Amino acid sequence: MSSIVSLPDQTTARIPKRNYLTNENGILSWLLTGDHKRIAILYLISITFFFFIGGALAALIRLELLTPQSDLMAADTYNKVFSMHGIIMIFLFLVPSVPATLGNFLIPIMVGAKDLAFPKINLLSWYLYLIGGGMTLWAMISGGVDTGWTFTVPLSTHYLNTNVVTTGLAIFVAGFSSIFTGLNFIVTIHRMRAPGMTWFKLPLFVWSNYAASILMVLGTPVLAITLVLVVLERTIGIGVFDPTKGGDPILFQHLFWFYSHPAVYIMILPGMGVISEVISTFSRKRVFGYSAVAFSSVAIAVFGFFVWEHHMFIMGVSNYSTLIFSLLTMLVAVPSAIKIFNWAFTLYKGSITFETPMLYAFGFMGLFTIGGLTGVFLGSSGTDIHLTETYFIVAHFHFVMVGGMLMAFLSGIHFWWPKMTGRMYPEKLSQLAAVVTFIGFNFTFFPQFLLGMLGMPRRYAAYPPEFQVLNVFSTAGATILGVGYLLPMIYLVWSLKYGQIAGNNPWQATGLEWQIQSPPLTENFIEIPVVTQDAYDYEWLERQKEREVTQVG
Amino acid sequence: MDSPTVALHESTHSEHPSYQRHHFVTMAQQRESASFGMWLFLLTEIMFFGGMFTAYLIYRNWYYPAFVAGSHTLSIVLGTTNTAVLITSSFTMAMGVWCAETRRRGGLILSIILTLILGLAFLGIKSVEYHEKWVQHHVPGLRFDAMSFVHPKAEPGQPAEPGLPLDMAQHTEVYFSLYFAMTGMHALHMIIGMGLLIFMLIKAIRGAYDNGNITFIENFGLYWHFVDIVWIFLFPLLYLISRHQ
Amino acid sequence: MSELEANHAEEPHIVSPKIYAMIAATLLICTGLTVAASYLELGPWNAVVALGIAVFKATLVVLFFMHIKYSSNLMKLTVGAGLFTFLALVGMSMSDYISRAWGSF
Numbered sequence: 001m002s003s004i005v006s007l008p009d010q011t012t013a014r015i016p017k018r019n020y021l022t023n024e025n026g027i028l029s030w031l032l033t034g035d036h037k038r039i040a041i042l043y044l045i046s047i048t049f050f051f052f053i054g055g056a057l058a059a060l061i062r063l064e065l066l067t068p069q070s071d072l073m074a075a076d077t078y079n080k081v082f083s084m085h086g087i088i089m090i091f092l093f094l095v096p097s098v099p100a101t102l103g104n105f106l107i108p109i110m111v112g113a114k115d116l117a118f119p120k121i122n123l124l125s126w127y128l129y130l131i132g133g134g135m136t137l138w139a140m141i142s143g144g145v146d147t148g149w150t151f152t153v154p155l156s157t158h159y160l161n162t163n164v165v166t167t168g169l170a171i172f173v174a175g176f177s178s179i180f181t182g183l184n185f186i187v188t189i190h191r192m193r194a195p196g197m198t199w200f201k202l203p204l205f206v207w208s209n210y211a212a213s214i215l216m217v218l219g220t221p222v223l224a225i226t227l228v229l230v231v232l233e234r235t236i237g238i239g240v241f242d243p244t245k246g247g248d249p250i251l252f253q254h255l256f257w258f259y260s261h262p263a264v265y266i267m268i269l270p271g272m273g274v275i276s277e278v279i280s281t282f283s284r285k286r287v288f289g290y291s292a293v294a295f296s297s298v299a300i301a302v303f304g305f306f307v308w309e310h311h312m313f314i315m316g317v318s319n320y321s322t323l324i325f326s327l328l329t330m331l332v333a334v335p336s337a338i339k340i341f342n343w344a345f346t347l348y349k350g351s352i353t354f355e356t357p358m359l360y361a362f363g364f365m366g367l368f369t370i371g372g373l374t375g376v377f378l379g380s381s382g383t384d385i386h387l388t389e390t391y392f393i394v395a396h397f398h399f400v401m402v403g404g405m406l407m408a409f410l411s412g413i414h415f416w417w418p419k420m421t422g423r424m425y426p427e428k429l430s431q432l433a434a435v436v437t438f439i440g441f442n443f444t445f446f447p448q449f450l451l452g453m454l455g456m457p458r459r460y461a462a463y464p465p466e467f468q469v470l471n472v473f474s475t476a477g478a479t480i481l482g483v484g485y486l487l488p489m490i491y492l493v494w495s496l497k498y499g500q501i502a503g504n505n506p507w508q509a510t511g512l513e514w515q516i517q518s519p520p521l522t523e524n525f526i527e528i529p530v531v532t533q534d535a536y537d538y539e540w541l542e543r544q545k546e547r548e549v550t551q552v553g
Numbered sequence: 554m555d556s557p558t559v560a561l562h563e564s565t566h567s568e569h570p571s572y573q574r575h576h577f578v579t580m581a582q583q584r585e586s587a588s589f590g591m592w593l594f595l596l597t598e599i600m601f602f603g604g605m606f607t608a609y610l611i612y613r614n615w616y617y618p619a620f621v622a623g624s625h626t627l628s629i630v631l632g633t634t635n636t637a638v639l640i641t642s643s644f645t646m647a648m649g650v651w652c653a654e655t656r657r658r659g660g661l662i663l664s665i666i667l668t669l670i671l672g673l674a675f676l677g678i679k680s681v682e683y684h685e686k687w688v689q690h691h692v693p694g695l696r697f698d699a700m701s702f703v704h705p706k707a708e709p710g711q712p713a714e715p716g717l718p719l720d721m722a723q724h725t726e727v728y729f730s731l732y733f734a735m736t737g738m739h740a741l742h743m744i745i746g747m748g749l750l751i752f753m754l755i756k757a758i759r760g761a762y763d764n765g766n767i768t769f770i771e772n773f774g775l776y777w778h779f780v781d782i783v784w785i786f787l788f789p790l791l792y793l794i795s796r797h798q
Numbered sequence: 799m800s801e802l803e804a805n806h807a808e809e810p811h812i813v814s815p816k817i818y819a820m821i822a823a824t825l826l827i828c829t830g831l832t833v834a835a836s837y838l839e840l841g842p843w844n845a846v847v848a849l850g851i852a853v854f855k856a857t858l859v860v861l862f863f864m865h866i867k868y869s870s871n872l873m874k875l876t877v878g879a880g881l882f883t884f885l886a887l888v889g890m891s892m893s894d895y896i897s898r899a900w901g902s903f
Binding site for chain 3: 585588593599600603614629641646648786
């Protein structure tokens, strides 16, 4: 199989002595750092930690569902396990995953800046994340919470005596971490671009993170106030959502989903940015319809604010607004499809190679398309009434979030691993991991579509025996999936010491981040670059290389 | 932190003032980034209060008589005074920013002190109002009794207002929930602002802003005016519902 | 062209104290007006007048105290974005509440 990887001669190559990792030493130089790259690494470690906690909870869920009876754990324990799985995976893994790690690391470099606009706020955002994460863990250890990740009232305010307040405040704090990340990105992208770096020369990764940042800044505070009201209602008993006092529980749903629907775009958009970079690099072509892809990110962000009620069709909202929201929901399919089609056209007649990031990207395209199309089923109010609150919806959002976002995250981690650490991951093993993940994923979640169509409801520890075969399939797939996620964890850590030296530009990619040393210097650039080339201009890269050869020769 | 020598240093090298952070190319870039960042933060604040305004709008339409009755228990004198106090404090803060921009240290200190006093006055009046609600059993959840709306007491010299039916009277609890949530969040923002004002006062007395590095003051000014704007909406919505009835 | 270059030379506009004083006075007068208006019997227009005055006051604060009148288009757009999203929240939620009582199709 051909490959575009070009590594320096391993016998002479060295990791540059001065880089952001070696610039300062000691634990304090990490904990008090303002360097966006170090904060990205801190984030990477913390979200990986939470990912494995969330993953362990997922394993417990699948084990419980191996048999129709609730025999592994009691039903209320099961409620706590799936609630915590959702809370950790959404607020502590998916929301910060790509933006806070890859985005933090790459956005300043991609726009040609020395750092994000507000380094201290960036560090503050990580600490807020840790506080939020710590509180969530505390809530879990000290008895758990069983509201589901949606904190539905009046269940959460009146009928449970679990740690709703602690968890709610934890999410409140973690939310501000996300707001500050988004704020930092927007200011950086607007104000810190290098000379010549116009909006339409920006890599699409920057565009999609920009769109996600808008959602973070404008959506998250609505969740914050909703959680504050829930906490106030639970602690002192004010009556905003309480139906016995005249409040409307559906108002809670409106406010909650006003954030939580855009939140799924906060999660997926940065992943789409990763895919744009990877597809272009490994097919050696400019992304087809660059501006269409760029604007589709912004369109997804804007439409994202107008569709939230499709989570509430069966909750007693008015028929007429159901009609409006159902129609508007179909609109979101348009920019998402634009992206998928344009990536497909980018591949067309490209020189495609199958390195690991590309394999993950293919996984993303396939699984996200299935996830997206089943979303259309759920957005149509008629079929939604049959399918919602069944395993169909569980399968749908896992296809988008795990099959889409997690694949994109892993794709990005592999793609930029050489840049972040200066070393390559083992190629064959990681290709195996990508394939195992894809197979395991389909085994786990495809049966859940069928279960949902058959009518198995979500969020129950027990189920009728006729659903067992498909559930066994799903649990078996989950073990394969688990292996697929453990493998990168192991070999990526291994590669930190034993991986091959990557050199500046192992993929022959065009982004500004690939034109500097790996790992980069603390100040990123020796001198601020003046940008004249378009994004994904591979001819420009060839000319650059030729010039270097003639100069050195 | 910043010492008086900084100003001296700055006058000799006007190209790159010492307070320009390393990752910014020009001072203009740093200044614009800071104020843009502040505005984005204010957007999150708009949406933060926006959730409560949405709730207010819905319940006001549902329980209009209860909202009228609840609103009439608030003191219009105290409310109007507080509005005037807060607008004046916004003015003194704007003057503070102007003094900082034109490098008048004395004026800046005076403006900050006046803003502090006015802010304290606002919170003082607010706490008097809160206390009154507590006495009248109008605090939702903790200490609430809707009977005063079913059988309103006649004020001296005036005929008693007609009472509300029991179920509507109970919905005044929703009004007071929103009243306390909205004014409480607003007061919390004021308290945070007072803390920052004291911080700025200390720095201003030490002369930290004499060198033109006034980003913090400008951004605090934006924050303070935003808090003012929230009150500008809260006042008519909470205090002035159909006063003529 | 990046905005950086466009705004490069601009020094921040300093608003004079006279304008601040005028705005503050207008705000205080408007406060009086809105209190007075609430005692008039205007039916549904009471709420409209009260909100209209509040919007007018808020606009003055944003334009002058918060310097938006003298700021770049980006800042104006930012304020607009906040307003737009807030209206989306209120408006789209209302689409449910106003039509709930209409019954089935």
